[in-house]
Amino acid sequence: MHFNVYLDDATGQRLNAVARNAGESRNALIRKAVSEWLARQAQPQWPEAVMAFQGMPDMPPFEAGRAALRAPVDDPLA
Numbered sequence: 219m220h221f222n223v224y225l226d227d228a229t230g231q232r233l234n235a236v237a238r239n240a241g242e243s244r245n246a247l248i249r250k251a252v253s254e255w256l257a258r259q260a261q262p263q264w265p266e267a268v269m270a271f272q273g274m275p276d277m278p279p280f281e282a283g284r285a286a287l288r289a290p291v292d293d294p295l296a
Contacts, residue, residue: 223248233247
């Protein structure tokens with residue numbers, strides 16, 4: 219599939235420089251960037267630090283307070 223992508227001059231120059239330094243074509247870098255971006259879109263949007271959080275040792279788990287909650291009511295404005 220073919221696409222035309224228009225970049226401003228500064229971005230195009232930076233892309234050219236990075237492609238030269240990496241020894242890759244501009245198209246290869248653009249394909250890689252788009253593929254990586256699409257892969258990130260399919261994943262949860264939470265940062266890895268949040269996803270890896272295991273809680274704090276001196277804090278009770280959130281679920282421990284569930285028994286103290288009031289029962290739900292039919293009328294949400296009651």
